[in-house]
Amino acid sequence: MPTRPAPRPAPARTPSHAEATRQRILRAAFLEFYRNGFQGGSINDIIAAAGVTKGALFHHFSSKQALGYAVVDECIEPLVLERWLAPLDDTTDPIADLEHVFRKYVKEDIETGSWVQGCPLNNLAQEMSPLDQGFHSRIDRLYSMWRKRFGAALASGVKTGAVRKQVDPKSAAAMLVAGQMGIWGSGKSSRRKSVMVQANEALCDYLNSLKP
Secondary structure, three states, X not given: OOOOXXXXXXXXXXXXXXXXXXXXXXXXXXXXHHHHOOOOOOHHHHHHHHOOOHHHHHHHOOOHHHHHHHHHHHHHHHHHHHHHHHHHOOOOOHHHHHHHHHHHHHHHHHHHOHHHHOOHHHHHHHHHOOOOHHHHHHHHHHHHHHHHHHHHHHHHHHHHOOOOOOOOHHHHHHHHHHHHHHHHXXXXXXXXXXXXXXXXXXXXXXXXXXOO
16 A cells, blocks of 8 residues: 655754654655565665664664554554545445445555555554554554444434444444455455455445445
């Protein structure tokens, strides 16, 4: 899931220069952990990609673990908000809006090639949640927020008549978030676009079954 290029550093060593350096490190770390996992990610490769020294990295982040936590908080969380939650703000038809974003990002990730890496949040959940409480608490908070926001959107849809009254918003939200993990996970594990597309179509069918 690619990110925007890092901003150009300021010419002098000012707070803005320091923040630009920190952002370059974060973005390089995000890509390194996304491609190679947290445990397999190389600090030396992050330093080279960010164009900084090891001293600069450890000035901003006390350890690789602290850098990993910052990637979750400052890189992955904004992606979750932008991709999956912001489109549901003030929605009156959550089924249509959810179907749109699922189709949009499956198509986009296939076109960019990032689909073969899976979902960065799910990757870290699988790798690090069983091993590190700091990762577990951050990742669990994001998934809880994700389910809560999906559930609230579906509950709003019940009130507007866009979702069947018999639908339990919390259960449906849990299914949808699990489905997202399955779509990207199946694409990554199979290395076949068709499997990812098939999984997405099945989830869209489920979404449509929630209509009145």
